[in-house]
Amino acid sequence: MLCNRFLKSFRTLYLNDHNRFNAIRTISLSNALKREVEDRKEMYKSLPVQDEGTTGEKAIDIDALIQHKEDVFPTIDTPNKLFKGVPYQHLPIFHIRVSSNNTILSLTDYKGAPQLIRSCGMEGFKNTRKGTNIAAQATAISIGAKAIERGVRTVRVRVKGLGPGRMSAIKGLQMSGLEIISITDNTPVSWNPPRPRKARKL
Structure with a gap:
């Protein structure tokens, strides 16, 4: 009787501790994931924007910019x-x-x-x-x-x-x-x- 009672109480304590541990672990993992996402967002903010240099330089309307075309060439x-x-x-x-x-x-x-x-x-x-x-x-x-x-x-x-x-x-x-x-x-x-x-x- 004592042995069964002791085993039951030990099992309930173990299960409570185990559940508590799993809950803490899931909270810490979710916090770590949130931090990782925020860090990634900060990193993306610090990166420069895509440059137009090689992907296609901006077209310029020469006729609109130049009045005296003969002076350019x-x-x-x-x-x-x-x-x-x-x-x-x-x-x-x-x-x-x-x-x-x-x-x-x-x-x-x-x-x-x-x-x-x-x-x-x-x-x-x-x-x-x-x-x-x-x-x-x-x-x-x-x-x-x-x-x-x-x-x-x-x-x-x-x-x-x-x-x-x-x-x-x-x-x-x-x-x-x-x-x-x-x-x-x-x-x-x-x-x-x-x-x-x-x-x-x-």
């Missing part, structure tokens, strides 16, 4: 045309090298001698952040400010490569206060690319 006299007292061919050049992983900006004089160089990695962006449009814009603003300190006001821009930082770097140079006279795209196009891999045998 280069002519024979363009190299000698003056911009704030400096001939076009003697203007300093900003080279923007863009890839999917990084954006490198360098300022050279008209002969090609380097004066300033800056990349997203040097600016403090790490890993995948280096390839974002925000990193390219921040780098362009900082190097543009340094160029203005050196007395450079009007520049030509040459862009090379494909990646998220193409348009953002140019926007950053404009935001820093530089006047961009011309934008040249020097992206190499291979007309004889390497052949694709051999098809896998199944």
Whole structure:
């Protein structure tokens, strides 16, 4: 009798403790899941928005923006045309090298001698952040400010490569206060690319 009574009381205590433990465990798991969802939401908020650089640059209505179309395209006299007292061919050049992983900006004089160089990695962006449009814009603003300190006001821009930082770097140079006279795209196009891999045998 005593033994049965003891077993019954032990069983009820065990079941009560077990149920209490399961309830606590489910509450803690639900709290952990809520925290994980909130952390993920915060992470998504901190990520940059999809860039329009390579997925399709915004189309510009040239006719609406330009009244004097004949002044836009280069002519024979363009190299000698003056911009704030400096001939076009003697203007300093900003080279923007863009890839999917990084954006490198360098300022050279008209002969090609380097004066300033800056990349997203040097600016403090790490890993995948280096390839974002925000990193390219921040780098362009900082190097543009340094160029203005050196007395450079009007520049030509040459862009090379494909990646998220193409348009953002140019926007950053404009935001820093530089006047961009011309934008040249020097992206190499291979007309004889390497052949694709051999098809896998199944």
